[in-house]
Amino acid sequence: MTRDELEAVVADVLAGIAPEADLAGVKGSEDLRDALDLDSMDFLNLVIGLHEKLGIDIPEADYPKLFSKDGLLTYLAAKTGG
Amino acid sequence: MGLFRMPSLGADMEAGTLVEWLVKPGDKVKRGQVVAVVETQKGAIEVECFEEGTVEELLLAPGQKVPVETPLARIRAAGEAPAPTGVPPLPPEPAPAPVPTEAQPAPSAAPPPPPPSSAAPPAALKVSPAARRRALELGVPLDRVHGTGPDGAITVADVEAAARGAAAEAPSPPPTPAAAVPPVAEPGKPVARRGFDPVEMRKAIAAAMSRSKREIPHYYLTSTVAMHRALAFLEATNRERPAPERLLPAVLLLKATALALREVPQLNGFWIDGGFRPGPGIHLGWAIALRGGGLVAPAIHDVDKLALPELMAALRDLVGRARSGGLKSSELADATLTITSLGERGAESVLPVIYPPQVAMVGFGAIVTRPWVDEAGGLVARPVVQVSLAADHRASDGHLGSRFLAAIDDHLQRPETL
Numbered sequence: 001m002t003r004d005e006l007e008a009v010v011a012d013v014l015a016g017i018a019p020e021a022d023l024a025g026v027k028g029s030e031d032l033r034d035a036l037d038l039d040s041m042d043f044l045n046l047v048i049g050l051h052e053k054l055g056i057d058i059p060e061a062d063y064p065k066l067f068s069k070d071g072l073l074t075y076l077a078a079k080t081g082g
Numbered sequence: 083m084g085l086f087r088m089p090s091l092g093a094d095m096e097a098g099t100l101v102e103w104l105v106k107p108g109d110k111v112k113r114g115q116v117v118a119v120v121e122t123q124k125g126a127i128e129v130e131c132f133e134e135g136t137v138e139e140l141l142l143a144p145g146q147k148v149p150v151e152t153p154l155a156r157i158r159a160a161g162e163a164p165a166p167t168g169v170p171p172l173p174p175e176p177a178p179a180p181v182p183t184e185a186q187p188a189p190s191a192a193p194p195p196p197p198p199s200s201a202a203p204p205a206a207l208k209v210s211p212a213a214r215r216r217a218l219e220l221g222v223p224l225d226r227v228h229g230t231g232p233d234g235a236i237t238v239a240d241v242e243a244a245a246r247g248a249a250a251e252a253p254s255p256p257p258t259p260a261a262a263v264p265p266v267a268e269p270g271k272p273v274a275r276r277g278f279d280p281v282e283m284r285k286a287i288a289a290a291m292s293r294s295k296r297e298i299p300h301y302y303l304t305s306t307v308a309m310h311r312a313l314a315f316l317e318a319t320n321r322e323r324p325a326p327e328r329l330l331p332a333v334l335l336l337k338a339t340a341l342a343l344r345e346v347p348q349l350n351g352f353w354i355d356g357g358f359r360p361g362p363g364i365h366l367g368w369a370i371a372l373r374g375g376g377l378v379a380p381a382i383h384d385v386d387k388l389a390l391p392e393l394m395a396a397l398r399d400l401v402g403r404a405r406s407g408g409l410k411s412s413e414l415a416d417a418t419l420t421i422t423s424l425g426e427r428g429a430e431s432v433l434p435v436i437y438p439p440q441v442a443m444v445g446f447g448a449i450v451t452r453p454w455v456d457e458a459g460g461l462v463a464r465p466v467v468q469v470s471l472a473a474d475h476r477a478s479d480g481h482l483g484s485r486f487l488a489a490i491d492d493h494l495q496r497p498e499t500l
Binding site: 018033034037041045059061 | 317320321324325326328330331332371373374397398401425426427
């Protein structure tokens with residue numbers, strides 16, 4: 001999957017968690033949790049959504065790699081073989 | 083013969099608007115069955131019935147705002163004879179709301195109530211909570227919407243299609259002013275929580291908290307609790323589980339508080355009419371911040387009896403429904419003690435304001451890494467959490483409160499027993 005496709009998947013999952021969240025407006029280096037006001041339950045729901053949509057397992061130990069938008073997309077690209 | 087009344091869904095509720103009946107005269111109802119939807123400043127709430135019997139008469143038409151305790155329906159208990167007189171029909175035109183509403187329009191005040199329809203009783207309709215709210219916003223009578231969801235259920239998209247149809251028939255003016263404001267949701271996408279008014283909610287919170295500070299002589303205690311054992315337990319537990327089965331630290335805090343309340347039941351309950359009434363179970367309110375402002379603290383029932391995975395599922399479900407609508411009346415009315423947890427990005431400690439008529443409230447700050455002196459006297463870096471208790475001096479004192487905080491600490495040091 002391309003980075004744009006992955007970003008679309010993330011935006012889709014986020015729409016079900018924080019409907020007003022604007023992923024496109026978040027800078028690559030920004031912490032998604034701060035930028036989109038995600039609490040730990042929201043973040044877990046994001047991980048669950050990605051797990052279900054992309055069929056990948058995201059161990060809890062990897063969570064810190066997912067906090068920034070760049071980090072998340074890079075991680076997903078590696079996990080989905082892109 | 084029992085009367086089903088507008089429930090009080092917490093100290094901050096004075097009135098509610100009946101949105102929809104989910105039963106009709108002649109229907110049998112069970113304890114705990116959702117029989118009506120009521121709009122409050124907390125959004126649309128599914129109201130349960132606490133009697134078993136047969137609905138004899140609906141006393142209020144949808145769309146009316148009435149004070150708490152106003153009779154809404156008559157319910158005949160099982161075995162009781164039917165009322166001798168015929169069941170009078172609902173008034174064809176709902177009377178103006180008997181409650182003087184504030185000048186600012188409530189979200190539910192704009193759309194006119196749907197006229198009663200004898201052909202399609204609302205009880206027969208399957209409607210998602212989101213669709214129900216959308217219909218109220220758009221002023222679309224649900225019995226005129228064609229459902230395309232599973233089993234003919236009415237979805238948000240169906241409501242919006244019906245609203246567009248109505249608008250096409252009468253292009254000017256639009257059916258309600260509200261219709262132009264909210265963006266149209268994509269079909270199949272969850273909609274943002276609507277139907278609650280942040281300004282009204284803020285007023286209600288202020289009223290309840292002012293009452294709390296005026297009436298309750300609060301005292302406060304705080305303790306610092308080492309969390310390394312609890313977090314190591316969570317890490318080990320979650321390592322073996324796929325994401326949907328993972329636990330958050332919040333469930334350990336909830337369970338430890340519930341087990342501590344078993345040991346100190348004097349903090350679990352209510353101050354009513356000059357005396358303490360113990361709670362009927364350990365039903366913990368969990369303060370949930372709402373996007374767009376405000377908060378709500380619905381209860382999870384019998385927390386002390388739930389295994390951690392069950393508690394996690396209950397918490398996820400509760401947070402989801404608090405933010406999207408669809409809380410049940412029992413969840414808003416039953417909390418015997420409330421917890422506020424600031425979460426991983428929150429402040430380090432919180433001194434809560436008790437939610438009357440409860441007699442105590444527990445606060446957890448963010449879990450942070452701080453210097454700590456371990457059992458051997460060595461200095462180490464440890465994750466810790468500040469636990470606070472606000473309690474009612476009419477019902478307890480600091481000695482008891484200290485025991486309670488020590489019990490929470492003790493349980494968090496033995497996470498495998500939670």
